[in-house]
Amino acid sequence: MVLPRLFAACATVCCLAAPAAAWNGTGHRIVGAIAYQKLTPKVRTRVDDLIRKHPDYAAVFAKDAPADPAARARAAFLAAANWPDMIRAGDPRFYDETRSDALPTPPLPGFPDMARHARWHFIDIPFAPDGAAGKPPLKPNALTELQRILREIASPPSEQQIVYDLPWLEHLVGDVHQPLHCTSRFLHSQPKGDAGGNFVFVIPGRTLHSVWDDAPGTDSGDEYVTQYAAKATAAHPARHIAKNPRKWVEESFKLDQTDVYTFGP
Helix, strand or coil: CCHHHHHHHHHHHHHHCCCCCCCCHHHHHHHHHHHHHHCCHHHHHHHHHHHHCCCCHHHHHCCCCCCCHHHHHHHHHHHHHCHHHHHHCCCCCCECCCCCCCCCCCCCCCCCCCECCHHHHCCCCEECCCCCCCCCCCCCCHHHHHHHHHHHHHCCCCHHHHHHHHHHHHHHHHHCCCHHHCCEECECCECCCCCCCCCCEEECCEEHHHHHHCCCCCCCCHHHHHHHHHHHHHHCCCCCCCCCHHHHHHHHHHHHHHHHCCCCC
């Protein structure tokens, strides 16, 4: 089956897991651009077909996309990479299942459920440099969902499910390579953790997490994204990459300790 090769293509972003790599909307489009470039023609044809079958293809993925079929397909793939953040940001069709008072929104055709799945984007592995008591990560999280998606791609329960899974695969591979999506720092002075740097303010109104998120820049235009992707792949040539989400998470967690939290409490 060709879809498992998409996993390998998305995995090429592992080589960008250096301290400069982090993911806002621009970053996720860069991840998509790198992965799409690595797809073989056969896999790309299959992936394009799956993206076109997504219920948000016309209204979101292909909105304002070029008329040229090849350029349109690429544009839709890049847009899909950011889709999970778009629905989390307040799309009224979806509901926040993490709220105790959440009311499920009406199911729509093509979606297995209408939850925003906010917890899928990260895994809060505890980092306690001053010996504070940490808390184990909640489930579901980015690791549990990447593992699930890869199982479903290898043995699809239905085409509808893998159509839904594909944008999540693009997105979560990017998320776990932003180191602050893989930890929460616990201190005696911050016993509940810092939620991946979201509670660490480096300047007024600017968190440590947001600084890393914006490291690739904020220009989401195709020219900028394409140039950034080309420079990144040139600077980090393809090498052997562990095709194991747990190892990606472990790599980011190590970077949190060596390259992110390099300042005092």
